[in-house]
Amino acid sequence: MIRLMDVACRLSACLALACALAACGSVPAGRDAGQPGAVAVDPLPSWNDTAQKKAIVDFVRKTTTAGSADFVPPPERIAVFDDDGTLWIEQPAYVQFVFALQRLQALAPQHPEWRSQEPYRSALAGNMAGVFAKNGEANAMKLIMATHAGMSSDQFAVQARDWLASARDKRFGRTYPELVYQPMLEVLSYMRANGFKTFIVSGGGVEFMRGFAERAYGIPPEQVIGSSIKYQYTEVAGQPTLMRIGKVENVDDGPGKPITIQRVIGRRPVAAFGNSDGDLQMLRWTTSGKGARLGVIIHHTDAAREYAYDRTSKVGRLDKALDAAPGNGWIVVDMKRDWNRMFPGN
Amino acid sequence: MIRLMDVACRLSACLALACALAACGSVPAGRDAGQPGAVAVDPLPSWNDTAQKKAIVDFVRKTTTAGSADFVPPPERIAVFDDDGTLWIEQPAYVQFVFALQRLQALAPQHPEWRSQEPYRSALAGNMAGVFAKNGEANAMKLIMATHAGMSSDQFAVQARDWLASARDKRFGRTYPELVYQPMLEVLSYMRANGFKTFIVSGGGVEFMRGFAERAYGIPPEQVIGSSIKYQYTEVAGQPTLMRIGKVENVDDGPGKPITIQRVIGRRPVAAFGNSDGDLQMLRWTTSGKGARLGVIIHHTDAAREYAYDRTSKVGRLDKALDAAPGNGWIVVDMKRDWNRMFPGN
Numbered sequence: 001m002i003r004l005m006d007v008a009c010r011l012s013a014c015l016a017l018a019c020a021l022a023a024c025g026s027v028p029a030g031r032d033a034g035q036p037g038a039v040a041v042d043p044l045p046s047w048n049d050t051a052q053k054k055a056i057v058d059f060v061r062k063t064t065t066a067g068s069a070d071f072v073p074p075p076e077r078i079a080v081f082d083d084d085g086t087l088w089i090e091q092p093a094y095v096q097f098v099f100a101l102q103r104l105q106a107l108a109p110q111h112p113e114w115r116s117q118e119p120y121r122s123a124l125a126g127n128m129a130g131v132f133a134k135n136g137e138a139n140a141m142k143l144i145m146a147t148h149a150g151m152s153s154d155q156f157a158v159q160a161r162d163w164l165a166s167a168r169d170k171r172f173g174r175t176y177p178e179l180v181y182q183p184m185l186e187v188l189s190y191m192r193a194n195g196f197k198t199f200i201v202s203g204g205g206v207e208f209m210r211g212f213a214e215r216a217y218g219i220p221p222e223q224v225i226g227s228s229i230k231y232q233y234t235e236v237a238g239q240p241t242l243m244r245i246g247k248v249e250n251v252d253d254g255p256g257k258p259i260t261i262q263r264v265i266g267r268r269p270v271a272a273f274g275n276s277d278g279d280l281q282m283l284r285w286t287t288s289g290k291g292a293r294l295g296v297i298i299h300h301t302d303a304a305r306e307y308a309y310d311r312t313s314k315v316g317r318l319d320k321a322l323d324a325a326p327g328n329g330w331i332v333v334d335m336k337r338d339w340n341r342m343f344p345g346n
Numbered sequence: 347m348i349r350l351m352d353v354a355c356r357l358s359a360c361l362a363l364a365c366a367l368a369a370c371g372s373v374p375a376g377r378d379a380g381q382p383g384a385v386a387v388d389p390l391p392s393w394n395d396t397a398q399k400k401a402i403v404d405f406v407r408k409t410t411t412a413g414s415a416d417f418v419p420p421p422e423r424i425a426v427f428d429d430d431g432t433l434w435i436e437q438p439a440y441v442q443f444v445f446a447l448q449r450l451q452a453l454a455p456q457h458p459e460w461r462s463q464e465p466y467r468s469a470l471a472g473n474m475a476g477v478f479a480k481n482g483e484a485n486a487m488k489l490i491m492a493t494h495a496g497m498s499s500d501q502f503a504v505q506a507r508d509w510l511a512s513a514r515d516k517r518f519g520r521t522y523p524e525l526v527y528q529p530m531l532e533v534l535s536y537m538r539a540n541g542f543k544t545f546i547v548s549g550g551g552v553e554f555m556r557g558f559a560e561r562a563y564g565i566p567p568e569q570v571i572g573s574s575i576k577y578q579y580t581e582v583a584g585q586p587t588l589m590r591i592g593k594v595e596n597v598d599d600g601p602g603k604p605i606t607i608q609r610v611i612g613r614r615p616v617a618a619f620g621n622s623d624g625d626l627q628m629l630r631w632t633t634s635g636k637g638a639r640l641g642v643i644i645h646h647t648d649a650a651r652e653y654a655y656d657r658t659s660k661v662g663r664l665d666k667a668l669d670a671a672p673g674n675g676w677i678v679v680d681m682k683r684d685w686n687r688m689f690p691g692n
Contacts, residue, residue: 075566153608197568210612220421221612222543222569228609233601233627240630242608249609255579262499262588263574263595264610266556266567281579284586 043190046183046341052296053338055331056187059294063270064194070292072270074195079271079294080261080282081188083202083209083226085316086275086298087217089169089179091307093315096208098176099163103147111146119143141248148205149229149246152236156244160211174343177212182341184298187273188217196271199223201261203253203278225264227252253278258285273298280321287328295330297321302336389536392529392687398642399684401677402533405640409616410540416638418616420541425617425640426607426628427534429548429555429572431662432621432644433563435515435525437653439661442554445509449493457492465489491592494551495575499588506557520689523558528687530644533619534563542617545569547607549599549624571610573598599624604631619644622662626670633674641676643667648682 047053062070063077084090104114104123114120119139122130131139148156168175188198200209200219206226213219230247233240252260258281261269271294272279272286279297287295299318300309310318325332333339393399408416409423430436450460450469460466465485468476477485494502514521534544546555546565552572559565576593579586598606604627607615617640618625618632625643633641645664646655656664671678679685 075560078568206609206612214421222424222610224612231605231608233604233631235630240604240627240634242604242631258579258586258588259577262577263552264568266552266570281586284581285579285588288586 043193044183044186046186046339048338048340050338052331052333056190056294056296059271059292060191060194060196063292072291076267076270077191077194077196078199078265078267078269079191079196080199080201080265080269080273080286081184082274082276082279082282083200083204083213084275085300086273086279087180087184087188087200088176089172089306090316091300091309091313094204095176096204098167099160099208100143100147102163102167103159104143107147120146145246148208149244151244153207153231153242153244156207157211160208164212172343177216178345179343180216181298181339182344182346183339184273185217185344188219191271192218197223199225199261199265199269201225201252201257201282203227203251203256205229206252225252225260227256255281257282261285270294272296274321275300276316276318277320278316280324283321283328283330284324287330295325295328297325297330297332299332299334301334302339302342304336305342306335308336389539390529390532392532392685394684394686396684398677398679402536402640402642405617405638406537406540406542409638418637422613422616423537423540423542424545424611424613424615425537425542426545426547426611426615426619426632427530428620428622428625428628429546429550429559430621431646432619432625433526433530433534433546434522435518435652436662437646437655437659440550441522442550444513445506445554446489446493448509448513449505450489453493466492487594495590495592497590498582499553499577499590502553502590503557506554510558518689523562524691525689526562527644527685528690528692529685530619531563531690534565537617538564543569545571545607545611545615547571547598547603547618547628549573549597549602551575552598571598571606573602601627603628607631616640618642620667621646622664623666624662626667629667629674629676630670633676641671641674643671643676643678645678645680647680648685648688650682651688652681654682 044053044057062068063072065071081087084094089095101123104120108114108124111120114124119131119142122128123143131143151159164177165175169179172179192198198217198219200213200217200223202209202225204226206224206228209224209226210221213224214221228249230245230249231242232245234243235241250256250260254277257279261282268289269286270289270292272283273296274280274283275298283295283297287293297318299322300307300316302308309316310322322332324330335342390399390403408414409418411417427433430440435441447469450466454460454470457466460470465477465488468474469489477489497505510523511521515525518525538544544563544565546559546563546569548555548571550572552570552574555570555572556567559570560567574595576591576595577588578591580589581587596602596606600623603625607628614635615632616635616638618629619642620629621644629641629643633639643664645668646653646662648654655662656668668678670676681688
């Protein structure tokens with residue numbers, strides 16, 4: 001129950017959602033082919049020369065220099081990255097919730113009963129206050145299950161991929177996979193070029209993220225960890241099929257992050273990047289290990305180029321983790337000050 | 347409940363266990379450094395020149411030859427391997443159950459109440475019939491939880507590693523990680539040298555297997571998938587800690603295998619190796635995908651060098667999957683006929 005409520009809580013944060021979207025183009029390449037270690041090449045050109053950039057580069061150098069007291073053997077170079085708000089945009093609502101509401105519209109003709117049933121009626125009318133007026137958490141879960149369950153794994157993968165390739169953010173006029181942070185793409189490439197294995201560890205749905213993670217971030221499906229729905233194995237017309245059923249399997253948020261990291265990766269990461277209180281335990285788990293560790297918080301401070309929010313935001317709240325940063329030695333990245341580019345190509 | 351019973355059923359198969367063990371040495375290297383593609387080198391020297399070997403080699407060749415109609419791009423080269431009975435020995439009892447019973451003995455001094463409480467009393471006396479006489483499944487689960495829960499992830503990892511490095515199989519006088527199948531080590535190396543990513547997908551406990559998989563098979567922790575216990579995140583004396591609590595999180599057996607494959611890997615494998623009915627759905631899921639697929643069943647037919655068992659065995663029963671093999675095009679390996687070596691070094 002607690003886990004189910006966690007999911008619903010994430011979603012209820014989306015109250016203020018303006019969910020009008022449009023359609024578009026190509027996605028930035030993210031897969032890193034490996035860079036030569038030439039000293040003269042700046043691996044993080046979209047980062048200004050502040051202490052934050054230096055801390056990241058110093059960490060990578062000292063953990064990968066043979067003979068260094070902080071050297072980390074390649075198999076142990078595990079780096080984990082939150083997704084929403086750390087690698088891509090999460091305002092004004094989590095992208096996956098926008099997807100859910102759009103899917104609800106698409107499915108509505110097959111569900112005439114939704115015209116009179118709550119929370120579907122309010123959601124279809126764009127009346128988010130109605131959805132969350134009463135039993136908000138249970139209602140949010142109903143919307144998720146109506147759009148994320150009842151199909152096979154293969155069918156859902158197609159739905160997610162197609163939507164991600166076409167839906168556009170209203171403010172920026174770009175597809176969502178184009179609203180990934182260029183400075184973070186550089187960090188991913190830089191760390192991989194130095195032998196780090198990069199994982200996403202996110203509260204987002206694992207199959208939804210796999211719909212773009214490989215193309216956008218260069219992170220293959222088996223390195224994407226997220227929340228998941230229960231599957232049922234059946235054979236349909238002689239074909240093995242994994243059906244997504246309407247129950248939550250795992251919520252990969254807060255204390256769920258170190259738990260899922262241990263279950264799936266089985267090694268404590270040496271570097272973790274997050275942006276909200278949902279990343280607090282992942283950062284603690286990562287940076288309390290022995291030897292050199294890197295904890296980074298992306299602080300959204302740039303209302304002009306993106307959004308500025310932290311302690312009171314309903315989406316991606318950063319409060320306790322911000323307070324915990326100094327005592328834990330975590331690097332707090334000020335997006336406005338530390339990044340000279342926001343998205344690829346701009 | 348069904349999942350819990352699945353685990354217990356696996357365990358109740360161990361009724362006949364003779365669990366006397368001893369102590370020993372070094373483990374065969376398994377990590378593959380990549381072989382040159384020289385045609386003259388036999389990648390599978392421990393395999394006799396039968397159709398089974400040819401089928402494996404043909405599959406690897408056609409899926410990795412550029413321009414071949416069956417070419418599989420490197421990121422999609424996912425190969426999954428059952429562990430017990432496929433990569434290492436599973437008779438006369440699953441190694442992990444032997445571990446549980448030995449741990450029970452080690453913990454007994456701290457639990458004087460076990461001397462009068464069932465099923466601990468029977469288990470400590472080596473009276474397996476007593477353990478399984480009544481409520482056998484629940485009893486087996488109690489023995490597992492008494493030995494696998496109540497400690498941190500780090501503590502359990504040390505216990506498993508230490509035991510695996512010292513406990514010896516009675517018949518062979520070797521440590522268990524030395525009772526891995528040499529022909530399968532060659533398959534793992536051969537496939538990795540050809541760009542396949544090798545995963546373990548086993549009903550065994552994921553943290554137990556990680557205690558030897560990297561050294562014995564060259565498979566890193568993040569590519570070991572198995573059954574798992576629930577974790578609780580806490581901070582103990584200011585240190586983040588993952589406590590293993592007495593509940594089952596996931597049973598990775600039978601239909602659970604394709605489900606866990608999808609959740610963790612997120613791609614349908616192109617090759618699967620198993621040896622029992624617990625691998626049936628994994629083999630079906632793998633080989634029913636489009637394009638070239640490889641399904642392999644290791645059939646235990648060699649009582650002289652190892653064990654001979656199949657349809658009526660309580661451990662690693664192979665019955666339905668054996669019947670399903672011809673219709674699905676799966677390769678059935680006859681260990682006696684097809685392998686010229688069994689374990690490394692012999």
